[in-house]
Amino acid sequence: MEKSAGSVGKVVVDNISKSYDVGRLKEPVLDRCCLTLPAGQLTVLIGPSGCGKSTLINILAGYEKPDSGSITIDGAPVGGPSSDRLVVFQETALFPWMTTFENIVYGPTVQRERLRDEIEKDAAGLLETVGLREFRNKYPSQLSGGMQRRAELARAMINQPRLMLLDEPFRGLDAMTRELMQEYFLRLYEDKGQTSLFVTSEIDEAIFLADTLLLMSARPGRVIKSMPITLPRPRVPSMLTSTEYLRYKEEALDILHEEALKAFEGGSQAAADFVEAYEERETVG
Amino acid sequence: MNLIKLRKAIFSKSVLRGFISVGGLIAFWELGRRLQLPGLAVVPAPSEVFAALSDIVAKPEFWDHWYASFTRVLGGFIAAQLIGIPLGLMMAMNRYFHAFTFPLLEIMRPIPPLAWVPAAIIFWPTTELSIGFVIFLGAFFTVVVNVIGSARNIDVRYLRAAQSLGSRPIDIFKRIILPAVLPGIFIGMAVGMGITWEVVVAAEMIAGKSGLGYLTWSSYVGGNYPQIIIGMISIGIAGYISSSLIRLFGRFVTPWQSTQ
Numbered sequence: 001m002e003k004s005a006g007s008v009g010k011v012v013v014d015n016i017s018k019s020y021d022v023g024r025l026k027e028p029v030l031d032r033c034c035l036t037l038p039a040g041q042l043t044v045l046i047g048p049s050g051c052g053k054s055t056l057i058n059i060l061a062g063y064e065k066p067d068s069g070s071i072t073i074d075g076a077p078v079g080g081p082s083s084d085r086l087v088v089f090q091e092t093a094l095f096p097w098m099t100t101f102e103n104i105v106y107g108p109t110v111q112r113e114r115l116r117d118e119i120e121k122d123a124a125g126l127l128e129t130v131g132l133r134e135f136r137n138k139y140p141s142q143l144s145g146g147m148q149r150r151a152e153l154a155r156a157m158i159n160q161p162r163l164m165l166l167d168e169p170f171r172g173l174d175a176m177t178r179e180l181m182q183e184y185f186l187r188l189y190e191d192k193g194q195t196s197l198f199v200t201s202e203i204d205e206a207i208f209l210a211d212t213l214l215l216m217s218a219r220p221g222r223v224i225k226s227m228p229i230t231l232p233r234p235r236v237p238s239m240l241t242s243t244e245y246l247r248y249k250e251e252a253l254d255i256l257h258e259e260a261l262k263a264f265e266g267g268s269q270a271a272a273d274f275v276e277a278y279e280e281r282e283t284v285g
Numbered sequence: 286m287n288l289i290k291l292r293k294a295i296f297s298k299s300v301l302r303g304f305i306s307v308g309g310l311i312a313f314w315e316l317g318r319r320l321q322l323p324g325l326a327v328v329p330a331p332s333e334v335f336a337a338l339s340d341i342v343a344k345p346e347f348w349d350h351w352y353a354s355f356t357r358v359l360g361g362f363i364a365a366q367l368i369g370i371p372l373g374l375m376m377a378m379n380r381y382f383h384a385f386t387f388p389l390l391e392i393m394r395p396i397p398p399l400a401w402v403p404a405a406i407i408f409w410p411t412t413e414l415s416i417g418f419v420i421f422l423g424a425f426f427t428v429v430v431n432v433i434g435s436a437r438n439i440d441v442r443y444l445r446a447a448q449s450l451g452s453r454p455i456d457i458f459k460r461i462i463l464p465a466v467l468p469g470i471f472i473g474m475a476v477g478m479g480i481t482w483e484v485v486v487a488a489e490m491i492a493g494k495s496g497l498g499y500l501t502w503s504s505y506v507g508g509n510y511p512q513i514i515i516g517m518i519s520i521g522i523a524g525y526i527s528s529s530l531i532r533l534f535g536r537f538v539t540p541w542q543s544t545q
Contacts, residue, residue: 063445083451093442097464097541107450110460139541159450 009195016069031220047216337511361420373432424477435469
C-alpha cells in the first residue's frame with residue numbers, strides 16, 4: 001500500500017449530461033454537471049434522492065457513458081470499468097460464494113500482477129484494520145451489515161485504486177454502526193490518502209468526512225455549490241458539536257432548502273423526494 | 286457431546302411424530318384389511334407385505350431390478366446434466382443462440398416425456414436406449430430452464446464489481462457466473478430427479494424387461510399383490526435416496542448456501 005498518497009487521482013468532470021428513455025420521452029438525469037476531485041482528497045457529494053448521484057457514480061466507474069461531456073483522471077479520459085476506479089455500493093456486492101478473505105483477494109488475484117504471498121499479506125493487514133480478522137473464513141451471509149461494508153471497503157482498498165467511489169455505502173445501517181463505519185472509513189482514508197468521492201444524503205456524515213462538500217441540485221442534477229470543509233484531521237466525533245461545524249451545516253442546509261423550494265414549485269416527483277429528504281435532515285440535525 | 290446430540294436428534298419430538306404418523310397408517314391399513322373395510326379389503330395387509338418382503342429380499346432378481354432402474358436413472362440423468370447445463374449457459378449468455386434455440390425448446394418442452402415412448406422405440410435400436418432417452422428428456426428440460434433462469438437472474442452488481450476489480454471474461458465465467466448459477470442447477474437437479482423416477486417407472490411398465498417399474502407391473506399381471514406394494518415402496522425409497530444424494534452433493538458444492 002505504498003502508492004504515493006495525494007499525488008494521483010485528480011478527476012475533472014466537465015459538462016456531462018445524461019438522460020434516460022422513459023417511454024418516448026427523454027428524462028434528463030444529469031445536466032451539464034461539472035466537478036473536480038482534487039488528488040488525494042475526500043470529496044463528499046450530497047443531494048436529494050433521485051438527483052442523479054448514482055448515475056454520476058456509474059459514469060465515473062465506467063458502467064455507463066454520458067450523452068455528452070468529458071471525464072479525465074490525471075489528464076487521461078476514462079473508459080470502461082477498471083480497477084483504478086473502484087465502487088463501494090449501496091447494498092453489499094460481496095460475492096456470496098466467497099469467504100471474506102477470498103472476496104478481498106479477488107481483485108489482485110484476477111489481475112495477476114502481484115505475488116500470492118504479497119497479496120495475502122496485504123489482505124491480512126486490511127482485515128486487521130477493518131476489524132474482521134476473526135471473520136476471514138466466513139461467508140458474507142454470516143456477517144452483519146456493518147461487517148459486510150467493512151469487507152467491501154477492504155476489497156476495494158487492496159487494489160490501491162486511484163479513485164474510490166462510495167455510493168451511499170453506509171445507508172441502511174443503524175445509527176451506531178453508521179458512526180463506527182465512518183470512523184473505520186476515515187481511518188483507512190487518512191492512512192492511505194486515496195482520492196475519494198463519497199456520495200451521501202446525510203448532512204452530518206457529509207461534513208464529518210469531507211475535505212470538500214459538493215451540493216447537488218434536484219433532477220436533472222448538477223453541482224450547485226462547492227464548500228471547502230477546513231475542520232482539522234484526524235476527525236473526531238466531538239467536532240460534530242463545534243461552532244465551525246454548525247456554521248457549515250447551516251450554510252449547506254440553507255442552499256439545499258432553497259433548492260428544495262425551487263424544485264417543489266416544479267412539482268416533480270424528484271422535488272417531492274427532495275422536500276421529504278430535507279425535512280428528514282432537519283429532524284436528524 | 287456428539288453422542289448426546291445424536292441421541293437428541295434420534296429421540297426428538299419431530300422424529301416421534303413421524304413414527305406416530307407412519308405407524309398409524311400401517312395400523313389403520315392392517316386393521317382395515319382385517320375388518321374388511323371397503324377398499325382396504327382387497328389390499329394386501331402390511332403383515333402379508335412383510336412376509337413377502339422377507340422372501341423377496343433374499344432373491345438376487347429383486348436387487349437386479351433395483352440395479353436396472355438405478356443405472357437407467359443415473360445414465361439418463363447424467364446425460365441430461367452434461368448436455369443441459371452447457372446448453373442452458375450458452376442460451377443464457379448468447380442472445381443469438383438463444384433466439385435460435387429458445388422457440389425449439391419451448392415447443393418440445395410441453396410434450397410429456399412418456400409421449401415420446403413410441404417414437405423413441407422406433408428411433409432407437411434397442412429398448413434400453415429408448416428408455417434411457419425418455420429418462421433423459423424428463424430431466425433435460427428442467428435442467429435447461431433452471432440454468433437459463435438462474436444465469437439471467439445474476440445480480441448486475443456482482444458482474445459490475447467483478448469487472449471493476451479487473452476480471453477477464455474467463456474469470457467472470459469461472460468465478461462469478463458458474464458459482465452464481467450453481468444453486469439454480471441443484472434446484473433443477475432435485476426437480477429433474479423426481480421427474481426421472483416418474484419417467485423410468487412408467488417407461489419400464491410400458492417397454493421394460495427389468496427394473497422396479499417392471500417389477501410392480503409384472504406383479505400385478507402375475508397376481509402377486511403383496512409384491513405390488515413392495516415394488517411401490519421400493520420406488521419411493523429409491524427416489525428418496527436419489528434426491529438425498531443430490532441434496533448432500535449440493536450442500537457440499539455450495540457451502541455458502543447452508544449458512545444463511
